[in-house]
Amino acid sequence: MENLPFDTARLAACAAxxxxxxxxxxxxxxxxxxxxxxxxxxxxRHAAITVSGRDKGRLVAEDIMVVDxxxxxVATPHRPSAETLLHTQLYARYPEIGCVLHTHSHxxxxxxxxxxxxxxxxxxxxxxxxxxxxxxxxxxxxDVPVLANTQDMPExxxxxETLLDQQPMWGYLIDGHGLYAWGRTMAEARRHLEAFEFLxxxxxxxxxxxx
Amino acid sequence: MENLPFDTARLAACAAxxxxxxxxxxxxxxxxxxxxxxxxxxxxRHAAITVSGRDKGRLVAEDIMVVDxxxxxVATPHRPSAETLLHTQLYARYPEIGCVLHTHSHxxxxxxxxxxxxxxxxxxxxxxxxxxxxxxxxxxxxDVPVLANTQDMPExxxxxETLLDQQPMWGYLIDGHGLYAWGRTMAEARRHLEAFEFLxxxxxxxxxxxx
Amino acid sequence: MENLPFDTARLAACAAxxxxxxxxxxxxxxxxxxxxxxxxxxxxRHAAITVSGRDKGRLVAEDIMVVDxxxxxVATPHRPSAETLLHTQLYARYPEIGCVLHTHSHxxxxxxxxxxxxxxxxxxxxxxxxxxxxxxxxxxxxDVPVLANTQDMPExxxxxETLLDQQPMWGYLIDGHGLYAWGRTMAEARRHLEAFEFLxxxxxxxxxxxx
Amino acid sequence: MENLPFDTARLAACAAxxxxxxxxxxxxxxxxxxxxxxxxxxxxRHAAITVSGRDKGRLVAEDIMVVDxxxxxVATPHRPSAETLLHTQLYARYPEIGCVLHTHSHxxxxxxxxxxxxxxxxxxxxxxxxxxxxxxxxxxxxDVPVLANTQDMPExxxxxETLLDQQPMWGYLIDGHGLYAWGRTMAEARRHLEAFEFLxxxxxxxxxxxx
Numbered sequence: 001m002e003n004l005p006f007d008t009a010r011l012a013a014c015a016a017x018x019x020x021x022x023x024x025x026x027x028x029x030x031x032x033x034x035x036x037x038x039x040x041x042x043x044x045r046h047a048a049i050t051v052s053g054r055d056k057g058r059l060v061a062e063d064i065m066v067v068d069x070x071x072x073x074v075a076t077p078h079r080p081s082a083e084t085l086l087h088t089q090l091y092a093r094y095p096e097i098g099c100v101l102h103t104h105s106h107x108x109x110x111x112x113x114x115x116x117x118x119x120x121x122x123x124x125x126x127x128x129x130x131x132x133x134x135x136x137x138x139x140x141x142x143d144v145p146v147l148a149n150t151q152d153m154p155e156x157x158x159x160x161e162t163l164l165d166q167q168p169m170w171g172y173l174i175d176g177h178g179l180y181a182w183g184r185t186m187a188e189a190r191r192h193l194e195a196f197e198f199l200x201x202x203x204x205x206x207x208x209x210x211x
Numbered sequence: 212m213e214n215l216p217f218d219t220a221r222l223a224a225c226a227a228x229x230x231x232x233x234x235x236x237x238x239x240x241x242x243x244x245x246x247x248x249x250x251x252x253x254x255x256r257h258a259a260i261t262v263s264g265r266d267k268g269r270l271v272a273e274d275i276m277v278v279d280x281x282x283x284x285v286a287t288p289h290r291p292s293a294e295t296l297l298h299t300q301l302y303a304r305y306p307e308i309g310c311v312l313h314t315h316s317h318x319x320x321x322x323x324x325x326x327x328x329x330x331x332x333x334x335x336x337x338x339x340x341x342x343x344x345x346x347x348x349x350x351x352x353x354d355v356p357v358l359a360n361t362q363d364m365p366e367x368x369x370x371x372e373t374l375l376d377q378q379p380m381w382g383y384l385i386d387g388h389g390l391y392a393w394g395r396t397m398a399e400a401r402r403h404l405e406a407f408e409f410l411x412x413x414x415x416x417x418x419x420x421x422x
Numbered sequence: 423m424e425n426l427p428f429d430t431a432r433l434a435a436c437a438a439x440x441x442x443x444x445x446x447x448x449x450x451x452x453x454x455x456x457x458x459x460x461x462x463x464x465x466x467r468h469a470a471i472t473v474s475g476r477d478k479g480r481l482v483a484e485d486i487m488v489v490d491x492x493x494x495x496v497a498t499p500h501r502p503s504a505e506t507l508l509h510t511q512l513y514a515r516y517p518e519i520g521c522v523l524h525t526h527s528h529x530x531x532x533x534x535x536x537x538x539x540x541x542x543x544x545x546x547x548x549x550x551x552x553x554x555x556x557x558x559x560x561x562x563x564x565d566v567p568v569l570a571n572t573q574d575m576p577e578x579x580x581x582x583e584t585l586l587d588q589q590p591m592w593g594y595l596i597d598g599h600g601l602y603a604w605g606r607t608m609a610e611a612r613r614h615l616e617a618f619e620f621l622x623x624x625x626x627x628x629x630x631x632x633x
Numbered sequence: 634m635e636n637l638p639f640d641t642a643r644l645a646a647c648a649a650x651x652x653x654x655x656x657x658x659x660x661x662x663x664x665x666x667x668x669x670x671x672x673x674x675x676x677x678r679h680a681a682i683t684v685s686g687r688d689k690g691r692l693v694a695e696d697i698m699v700v701d702x703x704x705x706x707v708a709t710p711h712r713p714s715a716e717t718l719l720h721t722q723l724y725a726r727y728p729e730i731g732c733v734l735h736t737h738s739h740x741x742x743x744x745x746x747x748x749x750x751x752x753x754x755x756x757x758x759x760x761x762x763x764x765x766x767x768x769x770x771x772x773x774x775x776d777v778p779v780l781a782n783t784q785d786m787p788e789x790x791x792x793x794e795t796l797l798d799q800q801p802m803w804g805y806l807i808d809g810h811g812l813y814a815w816g817r818t819m820a821e822a823r824r825h826l827e828a829f830e831f832l833x834x835x836x837x838x839x840x841x842x843x844x
Contacts, residue, residue: 033764131244177760342455549810553666
């Protein structure tokens with residue numbers, strides 16, 4: 001364990017924070033059937049991320065591994081999630097981003113399928129829009145992109161880059177798949193994630209109510 | 212900490228009660244993304260209220276501050292919620308009110324958006340109408356006001372004053388924002404809050420069922 | 423506390439069982455805003471029942487009182503629930519009944535309002551119909567009565583007697599109010615209560631789905 | 634307890650695993666009113682299974698009994714669930730299957746009634762289809778069979794055999810009754826069960842949303 005290219009104390013701290021937060025999100029039912037993955041920035045070249053396929057409700061520190069920003073495992077025999085690149089592209093592009101959360105809730109999945117044809121979910125008129133960093137009023141609107149699903153991660157990552165070139169954003173949906181949300185810290189990423197989940201749930205319900 | 216214009220033992224007791232109740236409400240999912248705020252009367256000039264922007268599921272006593280009835284911080288560097296005035300106007304107007312709870316549940320938010328055009332939610336035919344202090348039968352009806360949302364708090368407070376001039380009431384909705392409910396004690400405010408949430412949820416569901 | 427007309431050890435055992443079960447039902451959200459009441463038979467003349475207006479999520483043994491089968495308090499200054507007669511009429515009529523549970527869930531309240539015009543909820547085609555004591559197949563149907571709501575308890579009790587004269591049954595709804603369910607033991611009453619809640623929820627959802 | 638035809642240490646380990654997992658499933662509300670049953674393979678002739686009629690939220694090791702693959706009790710006076718044959722037919726047919734879970738959730742019951750006329754639930758376009766063992770992409774579809782309900786277990790078991798002759802599958806629904814799901818281990822059976830529940834819930838909701 002010598003000469004590792006990252007700070008092991010920093011890794012231990014991040015692993016503990018990821019485990020605690022992942023278990024809370026799992027208890028909400030947002031990580032069904034071992035889906036979802038979670039990461040934090042270690043430094044300007046590495047991130048800590050959940051190992052593929054683990055039960056998120058029983059996660060332990062050993063289920064967290066290190067990857068570089070191309071998504072490759074570092075000093076570990078574990079295999080990272082297929083979607084690791086979608087985490088690391090954000091760390092590589094934005095030095096201020098410290099945490100990326102990918103969940104797979106019922107609401108996120110249904111919203112992604114329902115709004116995939118129009119390519120985004122329009123959110124307007126909610127006080128909770130103020131929960132997104134940089135917003136100071138509810139008198140604004142955001143369009144959350146819904147990307148097509150594909151098993152070709154480099155392609156998907158490229159679509160995300162194109163979106164990021166066009167607008168500032170704190171999250172996007174993938175059709176039939178779930179949500180990516182991020183922030184400067186775990187607390188901010190959690191707040192953004194909760195806000196997206198809440199707002200999508202309101203939009204779906206207003207549609208059920210034919211409002 | 213000398214010569215404070217309020218009773219610190221009373222503040223400590225209120226802070227403990229606010230923290231315990233806020234955590235329970237947060238566990239129900241009624242305070243998403245650091246939203247919502249909660250207060251109790253300290254005396255005839257001061258109230259204890261949650262500091263702005265704190266995670267309500269992890270609230271501690273240090274997250275409670277003191278304000279006067281104009282909504283200004285007292286003996287603290289903390290910033291109160293932007294909506295503090297909506298709490299303190301109630302304490303200033305009604306000496307018997309001891310607790311104000313502002314939550315932001317899914318049901319409250321959806322109901323506020325759905326009924327904003329007609330300006331109120333009509334509740335009738337429910338046994339639980341007896342849960343509101345002063346009601347002794349289900350054979351009555353109430354109209355819960357739905358106010359437009361605005362970031363101009365003095366204006367919003369003025370609309371509330373006008374409503375209070377017209378009718379006795381234990382709560383109101385703000386469009387896209389959530390519920391204010393109050394009572395003489397924390398227990399009564401909680402009971403009113405639970406009754407509003409339950410009755411709004413029933414109304415929404417009957418509408419989904421086209422009843 | 424001498425010469426009480428009931429067995430105090432039996433009361434203590436029933437109170438403990440009522441408290442434990444009521445807290446579980448409260449945690450499910452079936453007792454909003456201090457609503458609902460719960461009882462067990464003590465002997466052939468007395469029942470233990472929850473005191474009116476208590477928070478069911480914080481119930482303690484002191485919140486349980488004794489009533490006779492006319493619904494009158496025995497050896498206690500406490501006031502029983504207004505609906506006590508709906509419990510005691512069952513103990514008086516059926517020596518085998520040991521427990522009566524009255525809850526006020528969202529599903530029960532919405533179902534009661536939706537089906538009040540036709541006077542019953544028809545349940546058919548569910549395996550869970552076997553959960554009701556005496557049923558050994560799903561190839562049957564039951565009509566759960568929905569009574570009008572009234573604050574006149576003797577009148578409501580008389581309606582129930584008329585229903586009981588007509589058919590065997592393990593529960594009924596009151597419009598806008600909730601469910602009464604019962605059984606020979608607490609465990610059986612809980613099983614019947616859970617089965618009614620589950621089956622009403624399925625019926626409502628099939629209607630939402632236009633099935 | 635001598636000369637038992639199975640390994641008692643293996644039984645104790647399986648009973649502990651069944652109890653822990655059943656309590657978790659019960660806490661999700663998937664085992665209402667003492668319904669549902671759960672089993673694990675002991676060896677090539679025996680399985681451990683829940684005794685009929687027990688409250689799944691309070692299950693203990695003594696509520697687990699042994700049956701042979703014809704569904705008959707072995708070295709126990711307990712009565713197994715009427716549906717035991719639906720468990721043991723899978724162990725008898727597939728040596729690699731180690732666990733069978735039968736639950737009775739709201740979503741499973743409603744889906745079974747809604748899709749019974751067409752005989753299956755079609756699942757397509759979901760990332761979570763990858764949760765089923767053997768699937769490596771979301772670009773596929775599965776039809777989950779919905780069987781008619783009957784109290785004639787040998788007949789029901791025969792229908793299942795016919796289905797298993799036609800296609801590989803990890804679960805099926807019974808009309809008005811619930812889901813059978815299985816896997817090589819308890820963890821895999823749980824993952825399959827969670828995936829079915831999640832995907833059925835999405836399908837129902839998309840239908841509510843008229844999507």
